[in-house]
Amino acid sequence: MKSILLVPLLAILISTNLLGKPKTWPVFAFQNGVHFKTTSERVKVLKELGYDGIGSAKLTQSDLPLLERLKHYEDAGLQLFSFYVGGRLGKNGHSYAKEISEAIAQLKGRDTILELYIQGSKTSHTDEHAVAFVQEIADQAKDSGLRVVLYPHAGFYVDTIGDAVRVARKCKRDNVGVMFNLCHYLKVEPKTDLKAALTEAKPLLWQVSTSGAEIGGNNWGQLIQTLDRGTFDQNNLFQILRDLGFSGNVGFQCYAIRGDSRENLKRSIEAWNKIQTD
Numbered sequence: 210m211k212s213i214l215l216v217p218l219l220a221i222l223i224s225t226n227l228l229g230k231p232k233t234w235p236v237f238a239f240q241n242g243v244h245f246k247t248t249s250e251r252v253k254v255l256k257e258l259g260y261d262g263i264g265s266a267k268l269t270q271s272d273l274p275l276l277e278r279l280k281h282y283e284d285a286g287l288q289l290f291s292f293y294v295g296g297r298l299g300k301n302g303h304s305y306a307k308e309i310s311e312a313i314a315q316l317k318g319r320d321t322i323l324e325l326y327i328q329g330s331k332t333s334h335t336d337e338h339a340v341a342f343v344q345e346i347a348d349q350a351k352d353s354g355l356r357v358v359l360y361p362h363a364g365f366y367v368d369t370i371g372d373a374v375r376v377a378r379k380c381k382r383d384n385v386g387v388m389f390n391l392c393h394y395l396k397v398e399p400k401t402d403l404k405a406a407l408t409e410a411k412p413l414l415w416q417v418s419t420s421g422a423e424i425g426g427n428n429w430g431q432l433i434q435t436l437d438r439g440t441f442d443q444n445n446l447f448q449i450l451r452d453l454g455f456s457g458n459v460g461f462q463c464y465a466i467r468g469d470s471r472e473n474l475k476r477s478i479e480a481w482n483k484i485q486t487d
Contacts, residue, residue, distance in 0.1 A: 233485055234459045237264035237290045238477070239418070242463020244470040247272050252285045254471055258478050264290035264460045265324055265418070268308045275315050290458050291322040291358075291416065296342055298329030298366055303342035310349055317353035322416060322458070324388055325357050327376075329366035339366055340379045347382040358388040358416050363396045370394060371401075374410050386415040391446070392432040392462050395422055404449050411453050419443060420462040421480075433464050435473050437480035444487055 238260055243251045248271060255263060262282055266289060271278050282289045292312065296305030313323070325346060327339050347357050359373040367373050373387040387410055394401070407414065421434035422441040436443065461477050 234417075234455070234457065235261040235288070235290070236459045236461070236478070236481060237262045237288070238461050238474055239263075239265040239463045240267060240270070240293075241265065242461065242466060242470060242473060248278050248281045252281050252287060254474065256285050256287060258471075258474055259482075260287070260474070260478060262288035262290050264322075264458065265293040265462075266291065268292055268294065268306075268312050275312060279319070289321060290460070291324050293324045293326070293360070294346075295326030295328065295360070296346075298327065298334040298338045298342065303338065303345075305342070305346070309346065313346075313349045313353050313355060316355055319355070321355060323350055323355060323357045324360040324416070326360045326362045326365055327367045331366060334366055336376055336379055339376050343376060343380045343385060344382060347380060347385045351382070351384050356384045356386060356415060357382075358386045360388050361390055361393050361397070363393045368393065368397050369401075370406050370410050371398075374413055377413050386413040388416040388418065389414060390462065391417075391419045391441070392422060392429065392464075395424075395426065395432050395441070399425070403446070407449055407453060407455075411455075414453075414455060415457045416460065417450065417455065417457060418460040418462045419446065421477075429465055433462050433466060435466060435480070436461060436477040436484075438476075443480075443484055447484060 238255060240263055243255065243263060245251045245254060251263060279289055294309045296303050323346065325343065327342060343359065350357050359367055359377050361367050361369050361373050367376055370387065370389050377385050377387050389407065389410065419436065421436050421439035423431040424440045426432045463473065466473050
């Protein structure tokens with residue numbers, strides 16, 4: 210009788226993480242590291258290596274129209290998690306490519322995130338300007354059932370996770386959250402308390418990107434490497450996220466990593482699998 214009861218009990222413990230099993234998240238590669246000529250090749254390699262899909266994709270850099278591209282991933286059981294889009298704050302408001310609005314309409318009803326960057330000078334613009342831009346995109350996205358995450362990027366108006374959280378809150382839109390990007394965090398605010406920054410972002414944190422990185426690095430070659438390289442403690446980052454109950458997607462930033470694309474993707478997913486079991 211005891212052995213019969215142990216089976217369902219064990220299942221409950223595992224499903225609720227009470228045995229201390231590490232939480233896993235959907236994982237994708239940034240398009241900037243999936244260097245193959247066709248969508249079919251990208252899908253094939255990502256599927257073979259064990260990725261859940263691709264993300265931070267460009268709207269126009271593809272051999273196929275948007276909906277056909279999505280179908281290739283879906284047919285393979287993969288997901289196109291997110292698109293990297295944005296705009297610029299200017300003297301007379303803001304501007305952005307018309308392709309963003311067109312894509313939002315095409316993506317209606319899909320579980321796709323818009324990673325929104327905001328270019329502009331902190332000395333020439335204010336949160337009011339940024340909020341107006343985000344709200345415009347968010348309202349279009351709302352009509353299509355899409356979520357928006359503010360993407361902190363070094364040198365942009367929103368360049369820290371704190372900036373993203375502050376602007377997102379001011380937007381007062383329930384489909385606007387934030388994304389944490391390790392390489393930009395280490396580039397812009399390396400001395401900020403990581404746990405405190407993520408804790409503050411927690412209610413709005415819907416997506417995270419990481420990469421192998423050198424502590425104290427100041428260029429992209431040092432801050433964006435395959436996940437098995439670098440001195441930054443990935444285990445610590447994801448333990449913090451587990452403790453915070455993060456339940457979003459995780460992407461591997463791959464910008465300008467040299468070498469064979471397939472080998473780089475293989476090294477990163479193998480390192481990821483090890484992080485999940487350590």
